[in-house]
Structures are given as structure tokens and as C-alpha cells.
Amino acid sequence: MKTSVVIAAMVLAMMLGFCSVSQADHIPVVSVTTITYPDNYNTVPLPGHEFTYLIDDTGMSGDTRTLADTQDSNCTKYLSDGIGGPTGLQFDLGQNYAVGEIRIWNYVNTLSTDPNKETMFGMRDVYVTFYDEAGTYEYGGWDGTVPKSPKDPGNNPVSVVIDWSNVSLTNTVRYVRFYCESPAWNWSNGWSYMTGLGQVRFYEKGITDCEQAIELGYTLATDVNKDCYVDLKDLAIIALEWLDCMDPQNLACNHPWVP
Missing domain, CATH: 2.60.120.260 (Galactose-binding domain-like)
Structure with missing residues (x-):
């Protein structure tokens, strides 16, 4: 389960790649x-x-x-x-x-x-x-x-x-x-x-400046390190937070291998 989730997330990130911040009205x-x-x-x-x-x-x-x-x-x-x-x-x-x-x-x-x-x-x-x-x-x-x-x-x-x-x-x-x-x-x-x-x-x-894009809300939630890219760096942070989370009340922290 754990391996399949991580692999799926990696594939998704590779498909998304760069998170464009251009917004021409x-x-x-x-x-x-x-x-x-x-x-x-x-x-x-x-x-x-x-x-x-x-x-x-x-x-x-x-x-x-x-x-x-x-x-x-x-x-x-x-x-x-x-x-x-x-x-x-x-x-x-x-x-x-x-x-x-x-x-x-x-x-x-x-x-x-x-x-x-x-x-x-x-x-x-x-x-x-x-x-x-x-x-x-x-x-x-x-x-x-x-x-x-x-x-x-x-x-x-x-x-x-x-x-x-x-x-x-x-x-x-x-x-x-x-x-x-x-x-x-x-x-x-x-x-x-x-x-x-x-x-x-x-x-x-x-808007081409990453900081401006973040201020105006043009980035993705999965861009956790706020560099305007969704890549393996973000996945590493997400994976570590998931593994470190041991709160039984939080369904997002579900670790089926932990008794």
C-alpha cells in the first residue's frame, strides 16, 4: 500500500512538472x-x-x-x-x-x-x-x-x-x-x-515572478516548498510528513502496518 501510493504520487508529479504562474488577462x-x-x-x-x-x-x-x-x-x-x-x-x-x-x-x-x-x-x-x-x-x-x-x-x-x-x-x-x-x-x-x-x-x-504568483494564489497546493514547481522535492516533504504523522484521529495519517 505504502509503495503504491508513493509511486502514484511520483508519476503524478512527473506529469505535472512545472506549475505555470503566467496569468494574462x-x-x-x-x-x-x-x-x-x-x-x-x-x-x-x-x-x-x-x-x-x-x-x-x-x-x-x-x-x-x-x-x-x-x-x-x-x-x-x-x-x-x-x-x-x-x-x-x-x-x-x-x-x-x-x-x-x-x-x-x-x-x-x-x-x-x-x-x-x-x-x-x-x-x-x-x-x-x-x-x-x-x-x-x-x-x-x-x-x-x-x-x-x-x-x-x-x-x-x-x-x-x-x-x-x-x-x-x-x-x-x-x-x-x-x-x-x-x-x-x-x-x-x-x-x-x-x-x-x-x-x-x-x-x-x-505574472512570471514566483513570489508574486504565490501572493496572488496562482500556485498549486502540492507545491509545498513554494518554488512554483511540483517535483520530487515536494513529494519528499509530503512523504516525510505522512510517515512522521502518528495521530490516530487523522485519517490522512493512516499507517495500516502500525498496530
Whole structure:
């Protein structure tokens, strides 16, 4: 009996291994507004291509990292290179957050009958900047490429993940701005003056420090030595406590070989 219990516990520990302490919560978006970039550019869209035109939640149905929900449906905007220059989007998170990850789904026009136009309006070269609650520029930016989304909206994985987890937890942002200088920076390669995104989702920084995880209750009860691992060290402690326990009133201390 004793041997079988110990072996079973060891197998369980080997299966569990590391006890992850990461906990990245989804940040709801309060509003999305158009902005100018640079400041002397205006935001006049081309006729028939206002900023809410062709809103398309192509990222909603096939999120392979986490289940998306409809509360972010307003995150899709259609940008245009209006008279005077490009425009951008500002996502307001409502308050300061320690943003650890931004997930972007590119635009797919699922209503188009022309296969060449299904993905061409997606953003390509994107510049993302961060601002605190006072609107002060913060912490540099992200300059990268958003890949094309698959043409099948039923299987549309996230296009790109901006990992911001190397920034200290004390650095927080409220406003996140996206710029895509259409048409030069979109997937039409200059053919179209419009560009857009399918979905943008923000996540708080996951907790990676073991001490923080313990304080917030993210560890397992079997992690008895509190090192954020369930391993043989924990099993040794559990086994010793069990063997040392001789209280007849405690069923957990049942030793059938002791008279």
C-alpha cells in the first residue's frame, strides 16, 4: 500500500512538472478613434470609405490562442490615405494597464468575389506607439509587419503577436496608437488607398515572478516548498510528513502496518 501510493504520487508529479504562474488577462477596449499622424495631416477619408466602412470581424471566429468575444467588434476600422496624408487609430483602454501582449488579426474582405481583393486591404507595415493616462508618449514603439490573413475566415489564426513582456510591470499605458501609411504600407502595394485590420486584442502582462504568483494564489497546493514547481522535492516533504504523522484521529495519517 505504502509503495503504491508513493509511486502514484511520483508519476503524478512527473506529469505535472512545472506549475505555470503566467496569468494574462484580456483588457477590454473602451473606444477606438481616428487620429492624425503627423499632427499637420488631416483625417479626411475618401468618399465612400469612412472610417467605419467595411467593418469585418474576421479574427473573431478562428482565434487559435484564446476565444475571442464580440465586445471587441468595434476594434475594426478602415483607414484611408485621405487628403493631406495618412490616418491612424487610437485604442483607449480606459485606464493604465501593464500591457504585455497585443494580438492582431489582419483584414480580410469575406464579401469580395475577387480573390485578389480579399486580403489586399490589410495593413502591412505598422507602427505602434504607447501613451500613458495623461496622454504622454511612453516607452518607444513597435515597428513591424502584419502578415496577410488566410482567405478562409473560418480558420483565421492571429496574424502577429506583439510581445511587450520585457517592459517592467511598473510601466503602464492607456492609449495605443496604430499607424499604417496607406497606400505605400498596405498589401495592395499602392494600388488601393484604403487599409484596415480585422481584430486587435490587448492582454495584461503575465505574472512570471514566483513570489508574486504565490501572493496572488496562482500556485498549486502540492507545491509545498513554494518554488512554483511540483517535483520530487515536494513529494519528499509530503512523504516525510505522512510517515512522521502518528495521530490516530487523522485519517490522512493512516499507517495500516502500525498496530
